[in-house]
Amino acid sequence: MADVRLKGLSKTFNKRLAVDDLSLDIRHGEFFVLLGPTGAGKTTTLRLIAGLERPDKGSVSIGGRDVTHSEPAERDCAFVFQQYSLYPHLTVYDNLAFPLKSPLRRLSKEDIDVRVREVAETVHISHKLDSKATQLSGGEMQRVGIGRALVRRPNIYLMDEPLSSLDARLRSDLRLELKRIQQDTGATLLYVTHDQIEAMTMASRIGILENGRLVQCGTPREIYENPASVYVATRLGTPRINLLPAGVIPAGSEPTGTSVIGVRTEHVVLGDPSSSASKARIGKVERLGDQTFLHVDVEGHKLVLLADPHVALEADRAVGLSLRAPLFFAADGARIHAGQEARQ
């Protein structure tokens, strides 16, 4: 396993910067998630690391070796794609064994057998080793796809939204499995997604991409609690952070230059209308089964908050609303910390 170092990496397609001066260190044994919306440059970053694209500027090092101009095979990265790319006519066993059969590897049949069975165990597919790939469910196919990457023990695993084509239940099962596999094997893993739950649940660290630029890097908790901008704050959290113009609800000591206040559920205290900072009205109570969203109208603005499903809240009720340590942002979207002023 190896660490990965990207320095000033840029890539342009048709005069559009897909990756813009990206520098990043991924540590040995880390589960690093690149999170960003569609077109942010996630796949291009992975392809630059794998050697499937050449950068216009910058460098890529893997395990301390500059591989910017090396061929993909010399970089020894295993790629797992969104769509499982199995050989349909082969059995699960042969699909797993395939990457080990290269003459360059010079592995004996016995060694291959041990390795295939070990990996099959890791991805919980041992019971299907003799089935043809076409006889598997989507989740099983993706597990074989992941197994096929694991079997090689490469320098680094690159995963491009490998769970996005699966249904919700399978996605959540495989999220846990991937995290377990990564922890058990100590693999260095770079995973790209636009799914904040995948990022929050699996990442050791998250990097947030905006138009090809890496705008913040940190643990899931750091990114959630301490976003550097409105853009980053809106990437994580369900329901999404509420953004209110400054002054709508008294927020205590607003730093000079505050233009927008970011309000998540944990920043709100609902109480008696007479003893709260603002008067509000409950709009819709949206029950989603495992979560209840509370829509609250305050001074002509709507907030969506997470509610305790056990508390009886009915629509159209008047409530009081106060803020507790919300997030402050300047007009350009940059975060302003309490006690600090906006950059001019």
Ligand SMILES: Nc1ncnc2c1ncn2[C@@H]1O[C@H](COP(=O)(O)OP(=O)(O)OP(=O)(O)O)[C@@H](O)[C@H]1O
């Ligand atoms: N081969 C290419 N030729 C031209 N433009 C490309 C090519 N590959 C990517 N792009 C452009 O580069 C930008 C970044 O694309 P990229 O696929 O890296 O984004 P992404 O974050 O992975 O998005 P998604 O989540 O939709 O896969 C986009 O504007 C895309 O259209």
